[in-house]
Amino acid sequence: MGKRFLFPENETAQELTVRSWMIRVATVLLGSALLLCGIPWIGKRPAGFYGGQSGWIVLSWEYVPSPLEVEESGGRLPHMRGVGVRIVVRRAAVEVVLVRGDSDTVYTRTFAPRGVRGDAAVTVAEELPVAAGNYRVSFRELCDSGRMEQSPSFPVRLGEVVLVELAEGGFRLKRR
Amino acid sequence: MATNPLRHLESLSLWLLVLATVSGVYVFFAYPLSPWEAYRAVAAWAGVNGFLRSVHRYSSDWLMVTVVLHGLQMALEGKFRRWVEWVSGLLLLGALWVVGVTGLMLVWDEQAQLLGLLSVRLLVGSGLFEPGIARIFFATHPEALGGVFRILLFVHIFLTLLLLGGIWLHTVRLARPRLVPPRALLLWSTTLVAAMALLFPVESGQQLSAHILPVEALLDPWYGVGFLLLRILSPTMVCVVLGVVGGGLLLLPFLERRRWRQYPQIDRERCDACQQCVLDCPYGALQMREWEGKVVAELSPARCVECGICVASCPERGIVSAGVPDLPAVRPGSVLLLLCSGMPLPGELRRDPFVVVSVPCVGSVHADGVQEWLRHGWVAVVHCQRCVYRFGADWLRLRYSGRRRPRLRPGQIRRLFIAAFSPSVWGELQRWVQSARKETVHGEALPLSRE
Numbered sequence: 001m002g003k004r005f006l007f008p009e010n011e012t013a014q015e016l017t018v019r020s021w022m023i024r025v026a027t028v029l030l031g032s033a034l035l036l037c038g039i040p041w042i043g044k045r046p047a048g049f050y051g052g053q054s055g056w057i058v059l060s061w062e063y064v065p066s067p068l069e070v071e072e073s074g075g076r077l078p079h080m081r082g083v084g085v086r087i088v089v090r091r092a093a094v095e096v097v098l099v100r101g102d103s104d105t106v107y108t109r110t111f112a113p114r115g116v117r118g119d120a121a122v123t124v125a126e127e128l129p130v131a132a133g134n135y136r137v138s139f140r141e142l143c144d145s146g147r148m149e150q151s152p153s154f155p156v157r158l159g160e161v162v163l164v165e166l167a168e169g170g171f172r173l174k175r176r
Numbered sequence: 177m178a179t180n181p182l183r184h185l186e187s188l189s190l191w192l193l194v195l196a197t198v199s200g201v202y203v204f205f206a207y208p209l210s211p212w213e214a215y216r217a218v219a220a221w222a223g224v225n226g227f228l229r230s231v232h233r234y235s236s237d238w239l240m241v242t243v244v245l246h247g248l249q250m251a252l253e254g255k256f257r258r259w260v261e262w263v264s265g266l267l268l269l270g271a272l273w274v275v276g277v278t279g280l281m282l283v284w285d286e287q288a289q290l291l292g293l294l295s296v297r298l299l300v301g302s303g304l305f306e307p308g309i310a311r312i313f314f315a316t317h318p319e320a321l322g323g324v325f326r327i328l329l330f331v332h333i334f335l336t337l338l339l340l341g342g343i344w345l346h347t348v349r350l351a352r353p354r355l356v357p358p359r360a361l362l363l364w365s366t367t368l369v370a371a372m373a374l375l376f377p378v379e380s381g382q383q384l385s386a387h388i389l390p391v392e393a394l395l396d397p398w399y400g401v402g403f404l405l406l407r408i409l410s411p412t413m414v415c416v417v418l419g420v421v422g423g424g425l426l427l428l429p430f431l432e433r434r435r436w437r438q439y440p441q442i443d444r445e446r447c448d449a450c451q452q453c454v455l456d457c458p459y460g461a462l463q464m465r466e467w468e469g470k471v472v473a474e475l476s477p478a479r480c481v482e483c484g485i486c487v488a489s490c491p492e493r494g495i496v497s498a499g500v501p502d503l504p505a506v507r508p509g510s511v512l513l514l515l516c517s518g519m520p521l522p523g524e525l526r527r528d529p530f531v532v533v534s535v536p537c538v539g540s541v542h543a544d545g546v547q548e549w550l551r552h553g554w555v556a557v558v559h560c561q562r563c564v565y566r567f568g569a570d571w572l573r574l575r576y577s578g579r580r581r582p583r584l585r586p587g588q589i590r591r592l593f594i595a596a597f598s599p600s601v602w603g604e605l606q607r608w609v610q611s612a613r614k615e616t617v618h619g620e621a622l623p624l625s626r627e
Contacts, residue, residue: 028364031181032364032368035238035368035372036368036371036372036375039234039237039238039241039372039398040234040372040375040376041376042397042398043233043237043394043396043397043398044394045394045395045397046392046393046394046395047290047392047393047394047395047397047400047404047407048392048393049290049293049294049390049403049406049407050390050392058314060310060311060314061311062308062311114306114308123306123307123308123311124308125307125308125309125310125311125314126307127293127297127310163314
């Protein structure tokens with residue numbers, strides 16, 4: 001009978017009770033210690049989402065493209081814009097290209113202006129995993145005499161994140 | 177074992193929510209309502225503020241653990257069939273997750289930025305938002321961040337209030353919901369959270385900066401575990417996985433419902449309106465209704481979980497259920513062994529002198545049948561440590577000890593063995609049977625009925 005049970009047959013009920021209490025106390029202490037250390041310790045584990053097998057180029061900027069179509073406001077009511085104010089109806093799309101080395105295009109995308117009529121700004125926000133190497137980012141408005149910008153070549157190493165922003169004077173790079 | 181936290185996960189969760197809410201209300205009053213001041217202020221908190229910030233964080237972390245365990249427990253016990261509780265529970269879990277993530281983001285440190293970027297990846301991956309919203313966490317515009325700050329603060333507080341309201345919906349259909357844990361458990365959990373807060377005070381990471389992306393930041397896994405999927409799957413795939421899993425879990429009660437129809441039948445002619453079944457049902461599935469000029473019990477199938485506890489609660493034996501079989505004919509000198517279904521039983525207990533009857537809940541075995549067995553043999557009852565159907569074991573003990581209707585008549589009560597399942601219970605049972613049979617020959621008293 002005793003083989004498959006925890007306690008040998010010849011133990012008395014009192015011994016069983018004492019042993020049972022010891023197990024309970026040990027369980028409470030062990031459980032408390034695990035919770036006490038486990039919850040804070042696990043909560044302090046770092047996690048990386050940008051590192052590892054690739055480098056990262058993050059493109060992030062907002063740009064108001066050149067107007068393609070403009071109309072004059074004809075509103076006459078007092079709460080509307082005055083007559084003769086020039087309102088942009090449509091703006092140009094912009095194209096962003098990422099090139100590795102001299103001519104290896106790894107990313108290209110056309111961004112349309114936001115808004116129902118396509119008359120608002122363009123928002124570029126992309127996280128691109130890339131192989132190690134030298135890169136250039138270029139930007140151009142898809143219209144006649146639109147703005148064009150090209151970044152100088154910059155290196156990206158594995159596990160590195162390069163944040164690329166477009167400012168007044170051209171591209172700005174930030175690394176980590 | 178009455179204070180085993182695994183037996184009180186629901187009330188323990190509620191208590192941890194109270195701790196998190198109370199400490200949260202306190203830190204809210206010390207929290208500057210501006211994202212640019214929030215980081216500096218929170219990072220500098222010390223003394224009571226720092227202690228309560230840590231209490232807020234650790235009680236929330238522990239709360240997520242107990243809530244998930246409670247959900248798993250309910251799923252394994254088949255409670256997902258009660259769709260209102262199951263669906264509301266899943267929605268509460270989702271709300272708790274959002275409350276936790278927004279709370280972590282309100283610190284405005286590296287982790288907040290990382291969580292923001294990962295949340296944006298998921299939102300964009302779901303196809304509901306355009307990628308441009310990621311700029312909120314890349315950009316340096318104070319206005320943009322200020323807007324997000326207000327939204328996050330609102331969501332964090334509003335969803336917390338919604339959680340408290342949702343708990344009412346989650347428990348409203350339970351009879352006598354256990355909302356407060358036993359005092360020992362309450363003290364233990366409070367002490368443990370306070371000890372965590374004192375020994376490991378929570379600290380902020382580096383300040384959120386649009387110029388420095390969080391290449392490697394702390395990520396609270398209790399709320400951030402869902403984001404870890406983003407390391408192996410694309411955001412769209414994570415959304416698909418979460419959608420399929422979440423949708424499947426929400427639909428579970430409706431998919432399983434069709435083959436779950438063994439509701440108890442009430443013999444209205446026998447019902448004498450004593451209301452014992454109404455009092456005993458742990459799920460509020462029985463009410464008294466008027467029928468042909470008299471008041472009788474009526475079952476609400478939507479609430480019934482087929483535990484069979486009502487079968488044993490009727491003194492007139494007016495309730496039967498296909499899921500609760502009649503006891504076998506009495507075999508003099510044998511031991512009737514009543515078990516809750518699913519218990520692992522050693523082979524030697526399946527043989528003579530044992531006659532094994534397995535039922536959904538031992539609380540469904542009527543005292544009359546047990547009485548018959550006790551006249552000519554012995555009865556042993558082994559119930560679950562934590563009653564799957566809430567009150568089955570409690571009612572059984574009260575009925576068999578003559579303290580609740582329908583009662584076991586006194587006299588043969590010493591031929592009865594009742595124990596909660598434990599690894600040692602089968603050994604104790606065999607020892608009891610040996611001594612019981614021996615001592616009966618000598619006409620001595622028979623012992624042993626333990627909690």
